[in-house]
Amino acid sequence: MRPAVYKAWARAFHSNLQEPALPLEEYPSLQAFFIRSLKEGSRPIDPDPNCLVSPVDGKVLRLGQLRGPGTMIEQVKGFSYPVSSLLGATSSLHDATEEDISGEQTEQNVPESSNAKSWWRVSVASPKLRDRTLLSPKRGIFYCVLYLHPGDYHRVHSPVDWSIFKRRHFSGNLFPTNERAVRTIRNLYVENERVVLEGQWKEGFVAIAAVGATNVGSIKVSLLHQTELCIR
Structure with a gap:
């Protein structure tokens, strides 16, 4: 029943089920699905x-x-x-x-012509x-x-x-x-x-x-x- 529960959660809160790193049946609990990791490359940095x-x-x-x-x-x-x-x-x-x-x-106090550098x-x-x-x-x-x-x-x-x-x-x-x-x-x-x-x-x-x-x-x-x- 877990995949069905996760799909219902995703529909209710508009989660993208194309992004989780694991198949839905591999998440042992709703908490595990809630803190799911994403597929590599889902969020380019x-x-x-x-x-x-x-x-x-x-x-x-x-x-x-x-x-x-x-x-x-x-x-x-x-x-x-x-x-x-x-x-x-x-x-x-x-x-x-x-x-x-x-x-x-x-x-x-630093003149415009100064070569001083700071962050x-x-x-x-x-x-x-x-x-x-x-x-x-x-x-x-x-x-x-x-x-x-x-x-x-x-x-x-x-x-x-x-x-x-x-x-x-x-x-x-x-x-x-x-x-x-x-x-x-x-x-x-x-x-x-x-x-x-x-x-x-x-x-x-x-x-x-x-x-x-x-x-x-x-x-x-x-x-x-x-x-x-x-x-x-």
Whole structure:
């Protein structure tokens, strides 16, 4: 009966059954199917070393720039939470934002003719656009909130080649994270259980916060050739 159950799940949540790495009958449980791996080549990775790759299949809910540890991220209109509450009071974000500010001051003092080089001169991405005004590097620390639908591929991969130096687990609730819950539960992402990874890539500070939800309450961190989190 398992393949029939998985097919029903896929129809209900619009999962692509052409992508799983294994035949349906080889998944011993719905949980195993939920955290299924994909066939090789299903998600081509941009080889550009200056490119940030989305770590998950998901819908972008919010994005913006962090001006400091006290920066508020808007959950929905009227509901906001500080990034320091999400990442934790001991997050290295504070040091990273201080470095960012000092870097901006340095930028103002460097003559245009100077040959000095620093990481802020490199753009996070290199879009191939003809309008050169859109290609100027924008330095700073930015955030992006991604929502995984129940039918999405539920593994989280490294967005860049980075070194992880801190991992923390925050116990909490397992409220749903769907659109209705986001609009009714204040501080939803801060209240829910989550695992935060912090590290460094060649452009500076990086953090990933994997937030649990109803029936998705187990986060397994597998450090292989790349970071992969199985969110169950």
